[in-house]
Amino acid sequence: MSYSKELLLDMYQCLLSDRLMEERLIELYAQGWVPGHIHSGVGEEASYTGVLATRKEGDQFKFTHRNVSAYHDVGLTYRHIFCEILGKMGGNSDGKGGINHIADKGKGIIGISGALAGDIPISVGVSYALKMQGGNNIVYCFFGDGTTSRGTVHEAMNWASVWKLPILFIVNNNQWSISTSASEGCSIENPGAGRAAGYNIISKVVDGTDVLSVYDGAKELTDYIRAGNGPAVLESKCYRWRGHFEGDMARYRDSKVAEEWHKKDCLKKFEQYLKENKYITDADVEKMKIDVEAEIQDGIETSEKASQPSLDTIYNNLYV
Amino acid sequence: MLVTYAQAINAAMKEEMQRDKKVVVFGEDVAQFGGIFGLTRGLLDEFGSDRVKNTPVSEDSIAGVGVGSAIGGLRPCIEIMYSDFLLVAFNEIFQSAAKWRYLHGPEYKVPLVIRSAAGSALGAGAEHSGCVESLFLHSPGLTIITPSTAYDAKGLLKSAIRSDNPVLFFEQKQLYQVKEEIPDEEYLIPVGVADVKRKGTDVTVIAIGLMVKRSLEAAEELKNEGIDVEVIDPRTIAPLDKDTVYESIRKTHRIVVVEETNKTGGLGAEFAAMFQEELYDELDGPVVRVAALDVPLPYNVKYELASIPDVKRIVSAVKSLF
Numbered sequence: 001m002s003y004s005k006e007l008l009l010d011m012y013q014c015l016l017s018d019r020l021m022e023e024r025l026i027e028l029y030a031q032g033w034v035p036g037h038i039h040s041g042v043g044e045e046a047s048y049t050g051v052l053a054t055r056k057e058g059d060q061f062k063f064t065h066r067n068v069s070a071y072h073d074v075g076l077t078y079r080h081i082f083c084e085i086l087g088k089m090g091g092n093s094d095g096k097g098g099i100n101h102i103a104d105k106g107k108g109i110i111g112i113s114g115a116l117a118g119d120i121p122i123s124v125g126v127s128y129a130l131k132m133q134g135g136n137n138i139v140y141c142f143f144g145d146g147t148t149s150r151g152t153v154h155e156a157m158n159w160a161s162v163w164k165l166p167i168l169f170i171v172n173n174n175q176w177s178i179s180t181s182a183s184e185g186c187s188i189e190n191p192g193a194g195r196a197a198g199y200n201i202i203s204k205v206v207d208g209t210d211v212l213s214v215y216d217g218a219k220e221l222t223d224y225i226r227a228g229n230g231p232a233v234l235e236s237k238c239y240r241w242r243g244h245f246e247g248d249m250a251r252y253r254d255s256k257v258a259e260e261w262h263k264k265d266c267l268k269k270f271e272q273y274l275k276e277n278k279y280i281t282d283a284d285v286e287k288m289k290i291d292v293e294a295e296i297q298d299g300i301e302t303s304e305k306a307s308q309p310s311l312d313t314i315y316n317n318l319y320v
Numbered sequence: 321m322l323v324t325y326a327q328a329i330n331a332a333m334k335e336e337m338q339r340d341k342k343v344v345v346f347g348e349d350v351a352q353f354g355g356i357f358g359l360t361r362g363l364l365d366e367f368g369s370d371r372v373k374n375t376p377v378s379e380d381s382i383a384g385v386g387v388g389s390a391i392g393g394l395r396p397c398i399e400i401m402y403s404d405f406l407l408v409a410f411n412e413i414f415q416s417a418a419k420w421r422y423l424h425g426p427e428y429k430v431p432l433v434i435r436s437a438a439g440s441a442l443g444a445g446a447e448h449s450g451c452v453e454s455l456f457l458h459s460p461g462l463t464i465i466t467p468s469t470a471y472d473a474k475g476l477l478k479s480a481i482r483s484d485n486p487v488l489f490f491e492q493k494q495l496y497q498v499k500e501e502i503p504d505e506e507y508l509i510p511v512g513v514a515d516v517k518r519k520g521t522d523v524t525v526i527a528i529g530l531m532v533k534r535s536l537e538a539a540e541e542l543k544n545e546g547i548d549v550e551v552i553d554p555r556t557i558a559p560l561d562k563d564t565v566y567e568s569i570r571k572t573h574r575i576v577v578v579e580e581t582n583k584t585g586g587l588g589a590e591f592a593a594m595f596q597e598e599l600y601d602e603l604d605g606p607v608v609r610v611a612a613l614d615v616p617l618p619y620n621v622k623y624e625l626a627s628i629p630d631v632k633r634i635v636s637a638v639k640s641l642f
Contacts, residue, residue, distance in 0.1 A: 060392070092425035105427035110391060111420060115411050121381035122416060125388020125396075132344070132370060132394060155378035159385065162376060317426045318461050320484035 018045040021069035029246040041067030043241035046266035050214025058137040062110040062123040078299025088306035095309035117150035127167035136226040138166040146177025148191040157199040164230035174240035179252040192235035208238030209264040326496040328470035332477035346373040347399030383409035390432040403438035404450035417486040418461030441493040446616035451581040463487040464558040468532035470500040475509030514561035520550035523574040531578040538634035573604040583611035
């Protein structure tokens with residue numbers, strides 16, 4: 001496949017931003033800044049960035065509790081994201097949703113169900129609405145290997161297949177579901193792609209540590225879906241670098257395996273590729289880092305200054 | 321025009337689908353078959369297979385896809401065959417439908433109606449006869465409607481479909497064939513407004529669903545014994561029309577709640593707590609609950625009839641307050 005310079009640099013910008021954001025969240029959590037939990041997506045950014053690089057205006061997205069950094073890829077500001085993480089005004093829910101319900105309807109965010117996989121049929125419902133609208137927009141529905149064990153995933157895939165709906169199911173297989181390895185939760189090698197054929201759905205497995213591999217797979221499948229052929233499943237293989245949540249020391253697994261996976265760093269790999277092919281220089285990277293870090297810092301400071309929601313609005317938004 | 325309760329509901333869906341292209345109907349067997357109780361007959365022919373669709377046997381996802389289509393801009397009026405099966409989809413309804421807007425922000429809305437057939441049907445058994453409204457009462461964000469007449473059913477379903485909030489619409493199986501004269505011209509009944517089905521002075525009977533008819537029969541019997549019963553049909557259980565109900569309680573000072581739900585944790589349980597807490601000084605006695613016995617509804621019809629409140633039990637409950 002050939003890639004335009006614009007596409008490559010956009011992808012790099014997103015990958016770098018996502019990595020810096022994921023790293024910053026780890027730091028912030030360690031400082032006690034975050035109310036609630038962080039489920040770090042550090043190391044898994046390519047699964048999101050590579051897929052999202054295929055998006056079009058009007059597409060809809062269902063993210064997960066991990067890789068909160070990915071919201072920025074689709075246009076949410078760090079100000080918004082941090083305000084929502086702190087439960088302050090300036091996010092999307094006036095303090096009612098928090099980190100697991102970061103959203104922006106205008107940017108196509110569907111939202112998330114707190115019960116894993118509650119939002120998979122919901123995503124299918126959104127794809128039905130898109131199909132009724134006409135046009136070639138699709139739903140990007142992200143979830144993990146562990147989530148694939150829930151019944152609603154199977155119902156949703158079957159349903160999307162029989163109704164021929166425009167939805168890409170992206171199974172980000174980071175091989176761990178808290179302390180349960182993928183093989184402990186699923187008896188086949190590929191919990192996403194391996195089941196697709198059972199629903200008469202096409203699928204691809206891609207290397208989640210290589211953003212171009214992810215992009216290639218996503219491009220092929222999204223083109224297929226946009227042409228009206230029905231759903232597809234993309235399984236991205238990577239590894240959960242840290243514990244399930246910050247504070248989880250992951251003592252239940254072999255840390256040597258994790259160390260090996262850290263070497264397959266999607267950001268370093270892509271940086272090297274771009275430098276070798278003369279798309280960017282060290283100086284470019286430095287400048288981008290500084291700019292992103294400043295943007296993240298601005299988001300943090302804005303959220304710190306943002307106001308608390310007022311108690312007398314606690315009943316707001318329960319009903320229209 | 322003279323219509324059955326079922327025909328009134330069918331007409332409501334038809335009219336709303338004619339009015340607004342975004343209204344879609346899906347569920348098991350709702351397309352060509354017209355639904356297991358015939359409620360969606362004719363809709364496929366008139367509106368086509370993009371808007372009237374059979375689903376796989378996946379109740380959890382029927383509700384979930386309903387939520388998603390609503391978030392995505394459609395106005396789904398979906399059917400889950402038996403209200404008992406709403407429990408299969410409990411997470412999607414209690415959590416997702418009810419909470420999506422609150423958690424994600426005011427840009428999101430879930431204009432979803434889930435219709436289902438509730439109540440005993442003489443031998444349908446424990447898992448096809450349920451009245452499960454009270455379980456959903458516990459979820460802030462849900463609107464719960466239980467019409468007891470064809471007139472109410474039509475007006476309320478139209479309003480439910482036009483509402484931008486998620487609505488559970490409980491139909492009673494034993495009412496489907498009951499005929500009533502309803503207006504030819506279009507009418508709507510607002511959500512959240514109760515109906516005084518019989519004015520009275522001595523006792524307030526709040527009755528739900530099939531129990532409205534039985535309570536009215538009980539009221540006729542009690543008239544002969546000198547007790548003048550006011551029968552209120554809440555029509556919308558959540559949000560409850562407290563104005564109408566409280567006005568009645570302030571007049572009669574005696575309350576009986578009659579429901580087909582099991583007694584423990586039923587609607588009466590919540591209403592009784594509410595009334596005694598907020599109107600204690602107005603009460604001349606405890607809030608009496610007449611409800612289904614706390615057993616899974618047995619199959620034997622004799623058992624079934626004994627489990628569910630009948631006129632005799634309602635009369636006896638009212639008399640206990642005098």
